Amino acid sequence: MNIYKGTGAAKGQALANVIVLREDNYEITKIQISEQAVKKEEEKLKTARASYCRELEDIYDMTVQSLGEESAQIFSAYKEIAMDDVFFAQVLKRREQEQCNVEYALQEEKKSVLKMMESIDDAYIRERAADIENVCKEIIKGILGMQTSDTGLKEQKDDFIVVAGDLSPEDTIRLDKKYLKGFVTEKGGKTSHTVILAKTLGIPAVIGVPGICDKAAGMERIYINGETGEVAGDPDEALITQYQKAKEASESQKRELEKLAQKEAITIDGYKIKICVNTGDQESLNSLDAKICDGIGLFRTEFLYMNHKGYPTEEEQFAVYQTAVQKMEGKEVVIRTLDIGGDKQLDYMELPKEANPFLGYRAIRICLDRKEMFITQLKAILRASAYGSVAIMFPMIVNLEELREAKELVKEAMRRLDSLKENYDKEIKIGVMIETPSAVLLSDKLAREADFFSIGTNDLIQYTTATDRMNEKVQYLYDSCNVSVLRAVRLVAQNAHKEGIEVSICGEAASDEMLIPLWAAMKINKLSMAQAQTMKIKYIITRLSVKEQEALCGQVLEADTMEEVKKYLHSICP
Numbered sequence: 073m074n075i076y077k078g079t080g081a082a083k084g085q086a087l088a089n090v091i092v093l094r095e096d097n098y099e100i101t102k103i104q105i106s107e108q109a110v111k112k113e114e115e116k117l118k119t120a121r122a123s124y125c126r127e128l129e130d131i132y133d134m135t136v137q138s139l140g141e142e143s144a145q146i147f148s149a150y151k152e153i154a155m156d157d158v159f160f161a162q163v164l165k166r167r168e169q170e171q172c173n174v175e176y177a178l179q180e181e182k183k184s185v186l187k188m189m190e191s192i193d194d195a196y197i198r199e200r201a202a203d204i205e206n207v208c209k210e211i212i213k214g215i216l217g218m219q220t221s222d223t224g225l226k227e228q229k230d231d232f233i234v235v236a237g238d239l240s241p242e243d244t245i246r247l248d249k250k251y252l253k254g255f256v257t258e259k260g261g262k263t264s265h266t267v268i269l270a271k272t273l274g275i276p277a278v279i280g281v282p283g284i285c286d287k288a289a290g291m292e293r294i295y296i297n298g299e300t301g302e303v304a305g306d307p308d309e310a311l312i313t314q315y316q317k318a319k320e321a322s323e324s325q326k327r328e329l330e331k332l333a334q335k336e337a338i339t340i341d342g343y344k345i346k347i348c349v350n351t352g353d354q355e356s357l358n359s360l361d362a363k364i365c366d367g368i369g370l371f372r373t374e375f376l377y378m379n380h381k382g383y384p385t386e387e388e389q390f391a392v393y394q395t396a397v398q399k400m401e402g403k404e405v406v407i408r409t410l411d412i413g414g415d416k417q418l419d420y421m422e423l424p425k426e427a428n429p430f431l432g433y434r435a436i437r438i439c440l441d442r443k444e445m446f447i448t449q450l451k452a453i454l455r456a457s458a459y460g461s462v463a464i465m466f467p468m469i470v471n472l473e474e475l476r477e478a479k480e481l482v483k484e485a486m487r488r489l490d491s492l493k494e495n496y497d498k499e500i501k502i503g504v505m506i507e508t509p510s511a512v513l514l515s516d517k518l519a520r521e522a523d524f525f526s527i528g529t530n531d532l533i534q535y536t537t538a539t540d541r542m543n544e545k546v547q548y549l550y551d552s553c554n555v556s557v558l559r560a561v562r563l564v565a566q567n568a569h570k571e572g573i574e575v576s577i578c579g580e581a582a583s584d585e586m587l588i589p590l591w592a593a594m595k596i597n598k599l600s601m602a603q604a605q606t607m608k609i610k611y612i613i614t615r616l617s618v619k620e621q622e623a624l625c626g627q628v629l630e631a632d633t634m635e636e637v638k639k640y641l642h643s644i645c646p
């Protein structure tokens with residue numbers, strides 16, 4: 073048994089089979105092939121194509137079941153390319169002419185096709201080029217005997233833990249969630265989308281384990297502890313027994329907490345905090361349960377755009393928002409407008425490559441620039457408001473000008489709906505996400521022009537402490553217990569209350585057990601989190617007294633160091 077140490081990012085323990093998803097690192101060199109070996113080369117290509125096609129069929133079926141036909145279409149498009157005999161005949165012709173290895177011929181043929189396509193200025197052609205690139209890459213990996221990136225994403229028969237360098241949101245979409253028991257990554261931050269998905273599914277995640285992909289390749293089973301960050305390859309009997317005991321204890325605690333599922337979160341001295349859920353990805357949309365929450369506090373709409381090959385239409389968006397609104401049975405649904413850019417990239421949007429994407433063309437900046445795309449989304453959200461209680465929320469606002477311009481575009485969307493005689497809530501609430509130091513410092517002014525605030529601590533920590541939320545090297549600085557972050561939250565809450573508007577927290581810090589007394593003392597009105605976290609947080613709130621926490625809040629915000637903050641908070645967490 074070998075033990076490795078990373079950072080615990082989503083709580084819980086798991087023990088299961090290992091699936092390693094490797095990044096696609098390979099180098100292809102030209103090798104001269106003798107006459108005798110020609111057949112073998114051709115055979116390698118044939119086998120790799122056939123096995124990739126079979127794999128795509130499985131993934132297609134699995135995706136239809138979990139995400140629907142539309143999301144699965146990408147895999148049938150890939151299969152069409154993999155089955156294109158004309159293209160692969162060209163590959164074999166090139167191999168013959170150059171008497172070289174087949175993977176080299178495939179790579180070169182792909183390059184020449186892509187070059188030709190590049191010269192055509194058409195979005196559809198560019199999309200096809202990206203598909204060809206992907207298919208050729210997978211087939212080359214097959215020829216080289218490497219695992220394809222889709223391996224392990226097919227339907228599984230046993231519990232498994234994914235070990236990866238890092239996972240993109242697209243990778244996580246393709247995972248078979250039924251048997252997925254946890255994540256271990258070499259890279260990534262505590263608020264990466266892998267970690268957010270882990271919390272949604274209620275499974276553990278450990279991040280920042282250097283070299284774990286290589287180490288895990290030789291393991292059969294792996295144990296992970298999402299609290300301590302401990303990872304063990306092929307655990308010994310003692311660890312297995314310890315794990316089983318912990319599992320039983322956590323299951324019994326879960327049964328206890330379930331009793332609170334439908335209760336409200338009210339402190340001992342009568343202060344109610346709304347407990348809402350974060351959603352937007354398919355898993356959490358499927359499991360939404362209006363009975364156990366006070367509504368949706370953050371609907372991340374970018375997943376809708378990620379599951380698509382091009383911009384989702386107004387109708388497609390409306391259908392998804394409407395379903396969520398109806399599922400909430402009149403409880404409020406806060407829909408955040410598109411927050412793409414930063415770590416969330418989309419090929420078809422053709423976002424520029426930037427040196428500092430988190431400081432660049434992102435979120436509301438894109439929406440205010442691509443106005444028609446934005447108005448399409450706003451119309452879809454407004455139409456959904458005719459079916460329940462909906463609010464609109466803008467991400468990454470840094471000044472009043474942006475808020476005013478975005479509100480103008482809401483009015484424009486309303487005018488267009490009026491001319492079509494469409495129904496919508498004319499008094500719809502419009503809120504601002506507080507995610508940047510500038511929004512914090514302008515929160516007095518923003519509070520006069522917004523209907524509510526929602527503090528996005530994931531980004532607020534990153535921008536306040538100048539710490540990339542995805543960079544594992546600087547995760548020690550990325551901490552919600554940084555006094556500057558806590559002071560920022562308090563200032564925003566005070567300014568919101570002065571103007572009589574609601575303030576909520578929807579970043580991961582909303583469900584950080586240790587911080588709940590502090591949020592209660594700051595009179596945060598709403599906490600929004602993964603549905604799986606809600607019961608635990610209700611449990612904590614029902615054991616708190618706001619009055620008792622107020623003095624502590626003052627002490628914590630005067631602390632010198634993060635360690636001191638944590639010491640105070642540990643001493644009072646109920």
Ligand code: PEP
Pocket residue numbers: 263370372411507527528529530531532578579580
């Ligand atoms: C946040 O920044 O806290 C937030 C909720 O937004 P996201 O994690 O989607 O950037």
Ligand code: MG
Pocket residue numbers: 467507528530531
């Ligand atoms: Mg954010």
